Amino acid sequence: MTRGLFISFEGIDGAGKSTHIERVARLFREAGRAIVLTREPGGTPLSEKLRELVLHEPMDALTEALLMFAARREHLVQVIEPALARGDVVLCDRFTDATFAYQGGGRGFDWQVLAKLEHMVQGLPDGALRQPELTVWFDLDPLIAAERLAAARVPDKFESQPADFFAAVRAGYAKRQAENPSRFARIDAAQSMDAVGADVGRVVSDWLRQAAA
Ligand code: TYD
Numbered sequence: 001m002t003r004g005l006f007i008s009f010e011g012i013d014g015a016g017k018s019t020h021i022e023r024v025a026r027l028f029r030e031a032g033r034a035i036v037l038t039r040e041p042g043g044t045p046l047s048e049k050l051r052e053l054v055l056h057e058p059m060d061a062l063t064e065a066l067l068m069f070a071a072r073r074e075h076l077v078q079v080i081e082p083a084l085a086r087g088d089v090v091l092c093d094r095f096t097d098a099t100f101a102y103q104g105g106g107r108g109f110d111w112q113v114l115a116k117l118e119h120m121v122q123g124l125p126d127g128a129l130r131q132p133e134l135t136v137w138f139d140l141d142p143l144i145a146a147e148r149l150a151a152a153r154v155p156d157k158f159e160s161q162p163a164d165f166f167a168a169v170r171a172g173y174a175k176r177q178a179e180n181p182s183r184f185a186r187i188d189a190a191q192s193m194d195a196v197g198a199d200v201g202r203v204v205s206d207w208l209r210q211a212a213a
Contacts, residue, residue, distance in 0.1 A: 043092075047074045
């Protein structure tokens, strides 16, 4: 049986990851793989309800972090673990790095507490931690991201934060990359859509080749 694969996509709001996730899905489908395309917070009926709350209701920083991890726990148990066990490719629009970047970097919530919650929620029976094997990080200057977002849609609770919030989120992602260098692939999201798409394709193919070797 083919081995399940777990890939996450990250970046500040406005970095443009959604279009590229769809392209990666196509790449795997063409290779004959079964895909689970999902997102956080969300991915199960209960986790989608939690998403609604956390994206639209003002709340205490610990409450926010706990709800992100509560939604993640459901998502892992109901969707991600079964998919990996079947040998599917799980493509996840955001995962735990977003909690470190937004709640840790952006909100200034304690990094060590987040690390404890991460272990509680993503711990496996053998003591290892469930993590994506590859995290594609769309890195972008918050000022460029803000311009893109302004043109695009009505902002939610996070999207309406000021640019310095996103500078702190970006620093949070950079810190996570420094802590997990082999898992992270940074993409320069300031490039044209086509150039970003080409980079994403290259990163995923290179990683697949390495993983198969
Ligand atoms: P996003 O993934 O950008 O979806 P959409 O493109 O539909 O807006 O929105 C999710 C928001 O939730 C985004 O602003 C980041 C935030 N978020 C956190 O703050 N912490 C988390 O752990 C996750 C997964 C997301």
